[in-house]
Amino acid sequence: MSARQTYRDALREAHRSALGGDPRVLLIGEDVGRYGGSYAVSRGLLDEFGPDRIVDAPLSELGFVGAGVGAALGGLRPIVEIMTVNFSLLALDPIVNTAASLRHMSGGQFHVPLVIRMATGAGRQLAAQHSHSLEGWYAHVPGLRVLAPATVDDARGMLGAALDDPDPVVIFEHAQLYNVDGTLTAPGGDPDIAHARVRRPGGDVTLVTWGGMLPRTLAAAAELAEAGVDAAVVDLRVLRPLDMATVYESVRRTRRAVLVDESWRSGGFAAELSARLMECAFYDLDAPVERVATAEVPIPYARQLEEAALPQVASIVAAARRCLGGSA
Amino acid sequence: MPVGRYPVPFDRDVAVELLRQMLRIRRFEEACAEQYGLGNIRGFLHLYIGQEAVAAGVVPLLGPEDSLVATYREHGHALVRGVAARSLMAEMFGRATGCCRGRGGSMHLFDAATRFYGGNAIVGGGLPLAVGLALAAKRSGRAGIVACFFGEGAMAEGAFHESANLAALWRVPALFVCENNRYAMGTALERSQARTDLCGHAAAYGLSTRSADGMDVVAVRETAEAAVTEVRAGTPCFLELQTYRFRAHSMFDPELYRERAEVEAWRARGPLHTYTDRLKAQGLYGEAEFLALDAEVAAEVRAAVAYAASAPTEPATELLRDVTVAA
Incomplete structure (x- = not known):
């Protein structure tokens, strides 16, 4: 049996195995590199994979999420991290108007294999601009898959499955869960992204x-x-x-x-x-x-x-x- | 101001091809307007008439490995890029054999075979997309640049500023082509920008910049050629082409915001007739040849309309296809 690990560690392992397994995968986001991720999910990955794979972005959510859409269209498998769900509102245009619509709008010619991750939720006294739960808004939109991993198994297993999805996937990581620990029931976690x-x-x-x-x-x-x-x-x-x-x-x-x-x-x-x-x-x-x-x-x-x-x-x-x- | 102050410097094949592409766009757009009037095309229709020198001058410089991102005023770019006129017209008719199976319409033309990434109807929405496509091209190590067309109105969007910075910061092979037609719908540039020198905006982010008379297909081609060369060498560039939209913004626009005299002055500088006159004056092209070319283009457009008119409609049972891979 594997040892206990935190939800954060499980996410980091998921990134490590995705980045190691497919050269097309890259992580783009604010402070994902040198800082190590605002929730420390990507700590150490810059050293391991280098700046071409772990890409620090300026504070331009619309710009780098949109660039993630373009990079996915161009053949890469980007994971875009948005620091918190409230900031994702600055990137609703590329997510809803482009990523979610493109397959249909183009008559099935193009698809967007993009994974967007973001921290979400309240409970840490971060007040009204860092605490909201808007996953239901995203779940309203046809063309997106919306995931809410709540366990170590899901933190470990869902990312790889999301990257295999040819369409855009939005993953909500509750900020209260990062420090929660548990034991994986299988080495790769639970890769099912279709069932409750x-x-x-x-x-x-x-x-x-x-x-x-x-x-x-x-x-x-x-x-x-x-x-x-x-x-x-x-x-x-x-x-x-x-x-x-x-x-x-x-x-x-x-x-x-x-x-x-x-x-x-x-x-x-x-x-x-x-x-x-x-x-x-x-x-x-x-x-x-x-x-x-x-x-x-x-x-x-x-x-x-x-x-x-x-x-x-x-x-x-x-x-x-x-x-x-x-x-x- | 006259259009083109020196002889057309291209060999005859290139010179005539520029004319042919501009003419194709013009006749195609005229047919679109006519079909809109007949009710065969609905929704929003944004005509490109007046701006033909931009698409005709820039797009042929792109090879099959390059990608193109455009706006909702993109019929011309798609045509010159090589998307079949009949497939475009069928899309506007909302038919199953349209390039997007009738899901997109005039504003959302896409074509995978020619790397034509739309057809984006959120002003500025195509710019970050172009940055990402260019990043992917750079990372894959394959040749290929991305040309992104947009109007000057997009330069008021945050998307422009974020994308210009990202492109320069990451040094991706992106060519930003600003078609400055002076009006964002009905809002004149000087009513929307404190600084109307558009190259100045782009230069501030570290993009290499160039500007040219967008009514002169010769100037467009020469300037774009220099810009494309620079982008292929790895430097992202911004190209401003000063042009003018002769028709209304869309078919619903009563044009209350500009004077007829202004439109007439720009029409006098029209890219198609001024260029044709230059070719004739130089002895590169005769009236009989022009008439033959016009007839050939008219036949292509007529065939496109006939194809669209008889194309099948998508049954509503197919409504939910192409939302996600599974559906």
Whole structure:
């Protein structure tokens, strides 16, 4: 068995093996080289692979993400790192208008094998311009694949699979996860970028989540277990294309669903999940679907305010209890 | 100001080819306008008439290993690059045999065979793309440069400034061709830039710069040749070509922002008739030859329209193809 490692280390290993395995792969981003990556994912890679493969970019998100699109079109396999999801808004044009559209717009003549990684999410008192959860926006866009690795296995395995995808892939790495450690279940991690995973089986209620909300959703499930409630936890992992079959399968068994989403409730990704449950699993449900989401406020700085804004173990547990109608 | 102050310096083949390409664009565009009027072409249609010397002067300098990125006013570039007129016209008709299976239309013409990367309708959107394509060309070690066409309006976009810096910083083989037609839709250059010297903007980022009269296909070709040589040697370049759009911005534009007299003055400098006159005056080309060439070009365009008109439409059952590889 392999030793325990952090999510960050698993990501670095994934980069190392991608860069080592294919000379077309290069990493482009702000401070990915000499600085070692703002979250230290790429530390040491510059020394190992040199400046042609680990490319420090100026603070030009639109420019270097667009250049990543062009480089992918030109035959390279770029990984573009964006420091944080909020900065990705400066690059929405090349991502949405170009990368996601090009295959269709060109009648299938061109495709964009580009991987874009970015840190996302709140919980570190970084306030309203470094803390948001906008993966649902990206998951809205046809032409993109959207991944949310939440485990060491996924951090290790998803990048290589994303590079093999002939179309653009956006990977959201929750900043709270970088220091989380775990043990790989397989040497290369989990390379599946098409399916959700049941992280905890259970028969009473299905908790559905992804990314940074997975650890606290599992903590909520553990707390519910102490009270005799057997909660299943489904980790979506892939937000587009969405694997609802795994969700329906669990919900058919538990007949109750709680959706845990770190983005804002209004128009958030949980709203899409909820709608699909209504459309396809309505008669399997014994209770209305519950959503646990972030309060409708730009993420505030002060610790107690930030905590109050975000889904917490207690709010997940409370939602599950509501869903169970006081039977637990 | 007259167009072209010295004799056409090219041998006859090159000289006539420049004329032929400009004429192809002109007649193709006239046919587009006509088909738009008939309702066969819909959506936005941006005509290139008046700017033909730019595409005709620059594009033939690119070889098959080079790539081209253009804007939504790109019919001319695609034609000169070698995309079949009938495939372009069928695309504008929205037909299944159009170059993009009717997914793109006038603003999104793409062609993999000729490395024609669109057809980009976000102003400035093609520039970072060109930087990346040029980076890939450089890294692969294969010959090949990237020519990126855009209007002066794009120079107000951050995309221009970020791309100019990246190209110079990474020293990628990119040629930025600014077609300065003086109006970003209806906004004149002096109403959108505090500094109207466009080469100055580019030079500030470390790009090599050149400027030429974009109505004179001779000046365009000579200046572009020097720029292309420099890019092939590894220096990214910026080329400003001063030109003018004779038609409205799109078919919806009532042209309230410019005087008729101004348009007429630029029409008098039109690239096609001034160049034809020069060739005739030099004895390089006769009226009979011109008429024969015009007839040949007209036949190509007529055939393109006929092809498009009878081309099959894509069934709606094919709607979701080419979104991702799996779909």
